[in-house]
Amino acid sequence: MADVWISRKRWTCKYCQVTINDDPPSRRHHESGMRHKTNVERALRALHRDTDAQRRADAQKQRTIQHIEQAAQRQHHRYDRSAKKAEAVAPPPPPPAPQRSAAWRPSDPMEHYTTAASLGVQEDTPVPPHAPPSHAPVPQAAHIGAWEPVAPREGPADTSVPTAAPVPEWQEEKHAARTFALVERSLDDDEEPDLVPIVTKRQRKTEALPLAHNDATTEDNKETVSVPDAPTSSLFRKRKARRPPC
Incomplete structure (x- = not known):
C-alpha cells in the first residue's frame, strides 16, 4: 500500500530563511529559539544603521545643492549688465x-x-505746648517734622533714705551657718607671749597600778600586788551548746 501524502501549509522566516509548518506550536518553538532572536537583533541594527546613513546622505545632498545654487548666482551677477546697473x-x-x-x-x-x-x-487737633500730658491725644501716624523735644517734668526730690526691711531671725541663723569658718587667733603687737594662756591636751584618766617598794631582799618581805579583773562583757561569753534535733 502506498504512503499517503498530506498537504500542509508552510511558513518561511524572513530573518532566518527557515521554512517550517504554519501552525502556532511550530512558530512559537522557532521564535523562542536563540537563533531567531539573534537574527532579529542583527536585522534591527542593520535597519537603524541604514536609516542613519540615508539621513546623512540626504543632508549632504541638500548642502551640495545650496553650494551649487550660490555659485551660480555669483556667476550670474558677475556677467549680467542689468544687475550691475541696479x-x-x-x-x-x-x-x-x-x-x-x-x-x-x-x-x-x-x-x-x-x-x-x-x-x-x-487729623489730630492741635494741642497747646503747655497742655498736661493726660489730655494730649495720641497721634495715629508720624509725619516728617512732627516731633518736638520735650523736657522731663521735675517733681519733688525724695530725700528720704530707704530703710532696709528687718531680716527674720531664722534667716540670720541660716546665713551664719553658711558663713561659718574657723579663725586662727594670732598674737597682737601689744600682747606678751608669757601672758597668753597655753591650752594643753586633756590627759586620759588611767588607774595607776601600785608598785611595791621594799628595801628588803628576801621574798617574804615582798608585797603582792592584786590587779583587778577585767570587766566581763556579753560579747565574750561562752555560748551554750545546742541540743541535737530530735
Missing part, C-alpha cells in the same frame, strides 16, 4: 524712525497719592 543706482534712504512720545507726567506729583481724609482718618 547696483549703481543709490538705494532709497531708509524710512525715518518713529518718534516716541514722552511719558505723561502729572502737573501735581502729589495728585494721585492718598490722604488721611480720603482714607477716613481724622
